Amino acid sequence: MKLHQIGELGLLKEIRKRFKSTDSSIIIGIGDDAAAITPQKEKILVTTDMMNEGIHFDLGFTSSFHLGFKLVSANASDIFAMGGRPRYLVLNIAMKKDTEEEFFWDMYKGIFDAMNIYRVSLIGGDLCSSKNDMVLSATVIGTGNKIITRCGACVGDKIYVTGTIGDSACGLEILKRLTYESKEIIKNLEFWSNNHKNIGVLEYWNNESKNTIDWNIAKPLIKRHLMPIARDSLDISNYATSMIDISDGLFIDLLRLCDESNVGAKIYLDKIPLSDEMKKFAEIMGLDPIHLAASGGEDYELLFTAPPEIKFKIRNLKSKILKTTCIGEIIEKDRVVIDKSGKESALKAEGYRHFETG
Amino acid sequence: MKLHQIGELGLLKEIRKRFKSTDSSIIIGIGDDAAAITPQKEKILVTTDMMNEGIHFDLGFTSSFHLGFKLVSANASDIFAMGGRPRYLVLNIAMKKDTEEEFFWDMYKGIFDAMNIYRVSLIGGDLCSSKNDMVLSATVIGTGNKIITRCGACVGDKIYVTGTIGDSACGLEILKRLTYESKEIIKNLEFWSNNHKNIGVLEYWNNESKNTIDWNIAKPLIKRHLMPIARDSLDISNYATSMIDISDGLFIDLLRLCDESNVGAKIYLDKIPLSDEMKKFAEIMGLDPIHLAASGGEDYELLFTAPPEIKFKIRNLKSKILKTTCIGEIIEKDRVVIDKSGKESALKAEGYRHFETG
Known part of the structure; x- marks a missing residue:
């Protein structure tokens, strides 16, 4: 099935179901205008990274699973580089309307596997269609004391x-x-x-x-x-x-x-x-x-x-x-x-x- | 001058200079692996939004100033909708290599004007080239007590x-x-x-x-x-x-x-x-x-x-x-x-x- 046959709402509903977090510092997760968190640490770290088709990756030899995995790793790496711990993830994903559903969920599997390694929770995001190229943009929020x-x-x-x-x-x-x-x-x-x-x-x-x-x-x-x-x-x-x-x-x-x-x-x-x-x-x-x-x-x-x-x-x-x-x-x-x-x-x-x- | 003649580092240097914040809760702003903040409020709100050329906007009648302005407004709106106050902004911008420098800075002027209205500080981001379409992705972090x-x-x-x-x-x-x-x-x-x-x-x-x-x-x-x-x-x-x-x-x-x-x-x-x-x-x-x-x-x-x-x-x-x-x-x-x-x-x-x- 292609993404346009499922629609934005259907996809969001499924993401929300699959990415339920047990982190008690998340007051509001996916599904509202914004997420709400209470990280309970002195300092909040924020980093963001973007991956564009044709610039950062070539779908000729990169699977969507790999893309998802790498996106989370690249952002987690920035938080570690500040001496912090990655905690929360927000995602902006743009894909063409005729993208196969399997490709979409494979990407989320990669995201999910990486999230598990770094113990990061998905707390929100935006899902939209793109005209030509696939775009993945992530923001990771972390916490740390000694920066x-x-x-x-x-x-x-x-x-x-x-x-x-x-x-x-x-x-x-x-x-x-x-x-x-x-x-x-x-x-x-x-x-x-x-x-x-x-x-x-x-x-x-x-x-x-x-x-x-x-x-x-x-x-x-x-x-x-x-x-x-x-x-x-x-x-x-x-x-x-x-x-x-x-x-x-x-x-x-x-x-x-x-x-x-x-x-x-x-x-x-x-x-x-x-x-x-x-x-x-x-x-x-x-x-x-x-x-x-x-x-x-x-x-x-x-x-x-x-x-x-x-x-x-x-x-x-x-x-x-x-x-x-x-x-x-x-x-x-x-x-x-x-x-x-x-x-x-x-x-x-x-x-x-x-x-x-x- | 076109963006590829200035290069990523030149652009980032200039952005860092133009967007100096006086918000004392920002420990580390633009220029490191991640930003570090101490918002000093009980709850942190996080929202993110993406704008893709050909889907969200048509450059035939939209100036880059308008795009930048709208990007910040759309995210600020989500924080307000949770009963919070928008405070910090991270940006992911992708543009084609042959984009004119003026177009690029006009977008930042729009971002800056909106930031001033909502009293938001730019604390980080990612700047990259795109193959076909321009993409703007923003994450706004806010604070609030009653969500x-x-x-x-x-x-x-x-x-x-x-x-x-x-x-x-x-x-x-x-x-x-x-x-x-x-x-x-x-x-x-x-x-x-x-x-x-x-x-x-x-x-x-x-x-x-x-x-x-x-x-x-x-x-x-x-x-x-x-x-x-x-x-x-x-x-x-x-x-x-x-x-x-x-x-x-x-x-x-x-x-x-x-x-x-x-x-x-x-x-x-x-x-x-x-x-x-x-x-x-x-x-x-x-x-x-x-x-x-x-x-x-x-x-x-x-x-x-x-x-x-x-x-x-x-x-x-x-x-x-x-x-x-x-x-x-x-x-x-x-x-x-x-x-x-x-x-x-x-x-x-x-x-x-x-x-x-x-």
Whole structure:
């Protein structure tokens, strides 16, 4: 059935039924002019993000499940990057009238799965038709007591990142090159379940010749791009002096943090943590892994600074997924990178910027 | 200059400069991963609304100033409809790369002018490019103590509306029919200033013949459609048992309130308040003014219920713009309308619904 056969009211009614929250701080949830909440914490955090068809995503290789999941993750990541906890979600979704109902509910399944991971409640939203492109816009409200901004980095602080960098960018590079058949496989794959099948190899195009890439290399990279999981900053926020999430690219986001803190940075290129799969992929494609890591966006890892004396504590964070790596230090003014051989050069902003060509 | 020549960062920097807030409850405003606020009131209200090119607006007769203004008004209206005060705004804007800078800043001027009326602060947002259509998505956060929902209407309550109904729908009917030259006049007119010129007449098409409509009739209707002003519910919320804003149409929104309150309603058609200009326009066009008022959307008037014994107090609200009219009463189950002659018939939902054809 198509959306125009069900209508806005029918869809809203069903969403309201499916997304009942048990959070007692929600006085009024979905279904009134506005939601009403009493978060009972000193500070309220608010972030918002938009995903546009043809700009942020390509429906050729992205399922609506992945879109929904990523939308919530991207917003949760911003709240974590402030040292807070994501709590409430409002959604604005625009889709074409002839969209299949299944596509619509798959998106909500992705939203729901991500909401469960971050323990976020849907409290409201707007559902409308669009003329050409699908648009997803979300606002996440969080709470926190100790807020970590981009402004607190001090000279002498060490610079850390969580996880590994550049995997998402590699995932995107693979996805863009896949053959139509391989794209279809990816779109219909339930990544989230642990017992998904090993599909052997994926076929991709490289300069008009068909190649294959091993599923064990491709899978974690593609999954990271399509279903990123935001990093919980709970353990970090006790130590961090400044923090930002890496959404547009490691270097561009680092420079934003430096600008706001009015400091410089020195990054050791060989310390940037890269996953084995990412290194293998870069080798296969003849790409520079450091360049991919420095400029690729949508990793949703946390980039933060902390004084050197508590370095040890940060390196021993309890949470398994929050492996952190020191990649450099805050210096007075210059923004420089040091390569393997010890050669210093200028750190240049690379990453995605809207409205810019090339 | 076009947006892609300035770039996302340049635009964000300028927005941050222009939208500095003095609200001391804002700890972190624009420019970090999330905004941080401490509203210091018991309840937080959250609402969100989206406006899509080709669905919600037609750039043929809508300026970007009007779009920005209306976006803020529509969201403020939802907060007022809960008995709250709008306080903070986050924005997601998507525009094509080749958009002129002037168009972009005109939209922000509209947003800014509306923000000033409602005393709302911009605390964050996302700016991105779109492939085809312009999209505006806003979330407004408000505060309130006594929250008025759609659920509290009781049998015996009177039903009230603020202002006059159907003006916005008439404004849209005029706008759609205007000649190209008249549309251009409207787009470039600064409605907000009181000393705008009287442009005499507007030319419009009616069944392939060119007609004119007097500016004094057209102006208030067009202004109401392009630059609606949300109604402050401060005085109402002491008395109201339930409330909703009229955004999709008087009858469809009344039925929503009835559904949520699990009651019926009896509406006296000849009591629905109509402006003189609206009646004149309907006469000229040979349209039924009551039908226009019942089904036309985007009036952003408040529809509320209150016990009959305090009727007098509500009718004498202090604020000039908040003229209220009793249009009927809450009854047990049925939803009926009574026409001038006293004839009763079923009240049918008429109004705009997304995804539905026709």
